[in-house]
Amino acid sequence: MKVLEGLKVLDLTHAYNGPFCTALLADNGAEVIKIEPLSGDQVRNWGPIDKKSGESGYFAFLNRNKKGVTLNLKSEEGKELFYRMVKSADVVVENYRVGVTKKLGIDYETLRAMNPGIVYASGSGFGQYGPLSHRAAYDVVAQSMGGMVNITGFPDSPPTKVGPSIADSATGVHLCLGIMMALYNRERTGEGQHIDVAMLDTIFSLLENAVVTTTMTGEIPERRGNSANDISPFDIYKATDGYIAIGVGNDKLFAKFCDAIGMPDLALNPLYLTNILRIENYKSSLQGIIQEWVGSKSKDAIEKILEEAGIPCGPVLNMQEAIDHPQIIAREMIVDIKHPIIGDMRIPGCPIKFSRTPGKVETPAPLLGQHNKEVFGLTDEQLDMYKQKGII
Amino acid sequence: MKVLEGLKVLDLTHAYNGPFCTALLADNGAEVIKIEPLSGDQVRNWGPIDKKSGESGYFAFLNRNKKGVTLNLKSEEGKELFYRMVKSADVVVENYRVGVTKKLGIDYETLRAMNPGIVYASGSGFGQYGPLSHRAAYDVVAQSMGGMVNITGFPDSPPTKVGPSIADSATGVHLCLGIMMALYNRERTGEGQHIDVAMLDTIFSLLENAVVTTTMTGEIPERRGNSANDISPFDIYKATDGYIAIGVGNDKLFAKFCDAIGMPDLALNPLYLTNILRIENYKSSLQGIIQEWVGSKSKDAIEKILEEAGIPCGPVLNMQEAIDHPQIIAREMIVDIKHPIIGDMRIPGCPIKFSRTPGKVETPAPLLGQHNKEVFGLTDEQLDMYKQKGII
Numbered sequence: 001m002k003v004l005e006g007l008k009v010l011d012l013t014h015a016y017n018g019p020f021c022t023a024l025l026a027d028n029g030a031e032v033i034k035i036e037p038l039s040g041d042q043v044r045n046w047g048p049i050d051k052k053s054g055e056s057g058y059f060a061f062l063n064r065n066k067k068g069v070t071l072n073l074k075s076e077e078g079k080e081l082f083y084r085m086v087k088s089a090d091v092v093v094e095n096y097r098v099g100v101t102k103k104l105g106i107d108y109e110t111l112r113a114m115n116p117g118i119v120y121a122s123g124s125g126f127g128q129y130g131p132l133s134h135r136a137a138y139d140v141v142a143q144s145m146g147g148m149v150n151i152t153g154f155p156d157s158p159p160t161k162v163g164p165s166i167a168d169s170a171t172g173v174h175l176c177l178g179i180m181m182a183l184y185n186r187e188r189t190g191e192g193q194h195i196d197v198a199m200l201d202t203i204f205s206l207l208e209n210a211v212v213t214t215t216m217t218g219e220i221p222e223r224r225g226n227s228a229n230d231i232s233p234f235d236i237y238k239a240t241d242g243y244i245a246i247g248v249g250n251d252k253l254f255a256k257f258c259d260a261i262g263m264p265d266l267a268l269n270p271l272y273l274t275n276i277l278r279i280e281n282y283k284s285s286l287q288g289i290i291q292e293w294v295g296s297k298s299k300d301a302i303e304k305i306l307e308e309a310g311i312p313c314g315p316v317l318n319m320q321e322a323i324d325h326p327q328i329i330a331r332e333m334i335v336d337i338k339h340p341i342i343g344d345m346r347i348p349g350c351p352i353k354f355s356r357t358p359g360k361v362e363t364p365a366p367l368l369g370q371h372n373k374e375v376f377g378l379t380d381e382q383l384d385m386y387k388q389k390g391i392i
Numbered sequence: 393m394k395v396l397e398g399l400k401v402l403d404l405t406h407a408y409n410g411p412f413c414t415a416l417l418a419d420n421g422a423e424v425i426k427i428e429p430l431s432g433d434q435v436r437n438w439g440p441i442d443k444k445s446g447e448s449g450y451f452a453f454l455n456r457n458k459k460g461v462t463l464n465l466k467s468e469e470g471k472e473l474f475y476r477m478v479k480s481a482d483v484v485v486e487n488y489r490v491g492v493t494k495k496l497g498i499d500y501e502t503l504r505a506m507n508p509g510i511v512y513a514s515g516s517g518f519g520q521y522g523p524l525s526h527r528a529a530y531d532v533v534a535q536s537m538g539g540m541v542n543i544t545g546f547p548d549s550p551p552t553k554v555g556p557s558i559a560d561s562a563t564g565v566h567l568c569l570g571i572m573m574a575l576y577n578r579e580r581t582g583e584g585q586h587i588d589v590a591m592l593d594t595i596f597s598l599l600e601n602a603v604v605t606t607t608m609t610g611e612i613p614e615r616r617g618n619s620a621n622d623i624s625p626f627d628i629y630k631a632t633d634g635y636i637a638i639g640v641g642n643d644k645l646f647a648k649f650c651d652a653i654g655m656p657d658l659a660l661n662p663l664y665l666t667n668i669l670r671i672e673n674y675k676s677s678l679q680g681i682i683q684e685w686v687g688s689k690s691k692d693a694i695e696k697i698l699e700e701a702g703i704p705c706g707p708v709l710n711m712q713e714a715i716d717h718p719q720i721i722a723r724e725m726i727v728d729i730k731h732p733i734i735g736d737m738r739i740p741g742c743p744i745k746f747s748r749t750p751g752k753v754e755t756p757a758p759l760l761g762q763h764n765k766e767v768f769g770l771t772d773e774q775l776d777m778y779k780q781k782g783i784i
Contacts, residue, residue, distance in 0.1 A: 003573045003574060003576065003577045004573060004576060004577070005577075005580075006580065007576070016600070024569070028573055046601070046622065047601065047605070047622050048601065048604055048605045048608045048609050050608065057601065057604040057605070057608045058601045058604065060604070061601070061603070061604045108747070125704075126719055127719075127723055127745070128745070129722065129723075130718070130719045130722035130723050131718050131719055131722060132718075132719040133719075135699065135704070136702075136704045137704055137706065138626070138637075138639040138641070138704050140618065140620075140626070140628065140637045140639060141637050141639065141704055141705060141706035142706075143637075144628065144635070144636075144637040144706050144707065144708040144709065145637075145706040145707065145708075145709050145714065145717065145719075146709075146714060147709055147710070147711050147713075147714035148554075148555065148556070149618075149628065149635075149637070149708045150708050150709065150710045150711070151555035151556065151711070152544065152552065152553075152554055152555040153545065153549075153552055153555075154549060154550075154552070157545070157546060157549055157552075158546075158617075158618070158628070158630070158635065159618075159628065159635050159708045160544065160545055160546070160549075160552055160617070160618065161544075161618045161628065161637075162540075162544055162554050162558075163540065163543035163544040163545075163599075163602075163615065163616075164540070164543065164598060164599045164600035164602060165600050166554075166558065166562075166598055168600075169597075169598045169600065170558075170562060170565070170598070173562070173565050173566060173569060174565065174743055174744055175744075176569055177416065177565060177568055177569045177572060177744060178744040178745075178746065180569060180572030180573055180575075180576060181395045181396060181420055181572055181744070181746070182395060182746065182749075183572075183576055184395065184396060184399070184572060184575055184576065185395045185396070185397075185748075185749055187579050188397075188398065191748065193746055193747045193748035193749065194746075194747035194748075195744060195745065195746055195747070196745040196747070197743060197744055197745065198723065198743070200719060200720070200723075200725075201720075201723050201725050201743040201745075202743050204714060204720060204725050204740060204743070205561075205725070205740055205741075205742075205743040206556060206558055206561045206562070207555075207556045207711070207740070208408070208556035208557050208560075208561065209438070209439065209440065209449065209450045209453070210555075210556060210711050211453070211711065211715060211726070211738075211739065211740050212440055212449040212450065212452070212453045212737070212738075212739055212740075213439070213440045213449070213711070214711040214712055214715060215715065215726075215737065215738040215739070216440045216442065216449045216734075216737065217440050220710050220711050220712050221555075221711055222710075223555065224555075225552070226532065226541075226550070226551075226552065226553045228532075230438065230439050234530070234532070236532065236536065236541065236550070236551065236553065238550070243536070243541075243550065243551050244536075245530075245532045245533045245535075245536040245537075245541070245553075247530040247532060247533065249530070307527065310528075312517075312527070312528045312529055312530050312533055313533060314529065314533035314534075314536050314537040315536065315537065316536040316537075316541045316542050316551045317536065317537050317538075317539055317542065318539070318542045318612050318614075319539050319542070319543070319599070319602050319603065319605070319606040319612050319613055320606055320612050321539075322537065322538060322539035322596060323603060323606060323607065325537065326522070326523050326524075327518055327519075327522045327523055327524045327525075327537075327592060328592070328593075328596060330521065330522035330523060331519055331521075331522050331590065331592075331593050333592075333593050333596050333597070334603070334607075342608075345604070345607065345608065346603075346604075346607040347603065347604055347607070348596060348597055348599070348603045348604075349597075350597075351566055351589060351590070351593040351594050351596070351597040352566055352567075352569060352570040352573070352587060352589055353519070353520075353587065353588040353589065353593075354570065354573070354574065354585055354586075354587055355500070355585045355586035355587070355588070356583065356585035356586075357574075357577055357585065
């Protein structure tokens, strides 16, 4: 049994934030019916592309565990098929541009009249209201306007976007969280509701203490590279064969750290006696001393020495190294699936570990319209008829 | 009414990932009882610090809407007070180092025997099992080992950590999501369970297509700065007064973009006819052409021109600009509270918008032990007695 067994989700989403939300639901046992336009989700063209078949690896990992149907929601008959499903569904998820669902007649107010318990979740760039709500936004726009880009990177580098599209993925997780909270409430009240999560808001909520630092002190946080400004030493250093992160959180750990690197006197040096002193004297001297020690050794050698001393540290891993890491493997964060066209694939696993009802990647992403017959309950003749009419 | 009204949460967490999880619960109406050691959560010393009072702004924003008690869980009587609360609680959240809860006698197995419905959530650096589970990890270590740091930044810059501690915050959101899913399941089965979320796993799950790119193509994704590798133009450019993100997703939009920047011929140039061609010829020429146009104008002027043309774009905002942005204000993403010691504060709001049961920041973070009497149901004499014994 999986944790969400019995939950039925109609998934109108495309691209990244919505499908990331519904992948979390599907991995954990919800029946997710991915509804695509007849032309398919645009992600079916996003890389990596399998050279032999032209199938998208992006689509394949993001839509695992889901069923797939096609539906022309601009046609009356298509809409009828959708409405029929709404009556027995628990959740609808969409990430159209604001206003589109109303035009199509599949907005919350319309569906609620058919099913008052429906939980209707909308992901978007700027949200369903506010002066910019009408605008489309890409991940990089939300990261930029939300304040993340300006405080990522080095003081002498341009503002730096987070490599992967975390405005999208984090919005997907929040959207999923909103759905689960609304379902909790529905158990008590019998009523569903509309959930609105924006990439801009999500990014703004993930800035740690940057917001209160600005409002309380009037100082505007700027890029500071990889070192912390409130703990020292706490940085990423360059070893002979790559980089390694080291964090020394307090005076006791610093004494252990100095012993471990063979410089016990450092802990007694008046320049480094307390965390505040170490912060003051980090850039001018302490950073250089540690970098010199790290710079003469391999990542592995350093990790071994510091682990024995109980100093938190870890190498900067490239994707191949991360995928092959024993901890990632032990946690089943990389799993094998068989895709009907691509063949054997290795994709990311499930980050939430449930003791009694574990999530699992079980079925590959659907081919376009793969579950039309089953989901709509059609005979072969009906299926042909709908196809000829351009409805599914 | 808030969405989680009626939910009772015992919060044993400290630092950032656990408290971020329980803030999401508290903002949405759960009764969250933050249980601190007598010395207080270490975050009470984290900056920004209010100059007049010495109170932590970090603690103040992160623990809003929660009640606060102190409890010495190493004492038998302290443990008894905790066990008494467990019997009527729905959720326990902890982020101790792996093994500590067992030593203290407050691990899942122990609490489950008292309350089989309890949902017990554990946040950690590496998770509750696997070869590294015993190790402590800071955010920067999880970001580094999870693969995020190596693909953030510029090709000619060192690997770059995401400025704010997103391994912590994203783990908090996933932990919260796990709790809500387990509660959904408990409605059907009557049973709780143990949820295990690691910062390493969470980061690894937020890498977009980097994992499948590696496993499918054998090519290891590397840092590529702010430009996308699959859409062009899609980058952050330097204006006269700062930076601005611009994304042009397809050929149709590119033609509009060229019109908007007064170079309609560009869209007909054989070098830029398709997205694939634009990617090929981006670094060698297209990037420079766009940068030259952007470089002669202010962010505001560019945003106005491109918005009219329907081209997704947005300025890189610093924290003050983001806080003051009309969209952030309209979405109540920055809210005013009154802290009993710090006074008036402005802190981040709630990113999940519920139509029927909106979340809200209502009470400031608790002072140390502020709700001891109320939560434990003690008389003044009993309170004094427990204090003298060092139990609360």
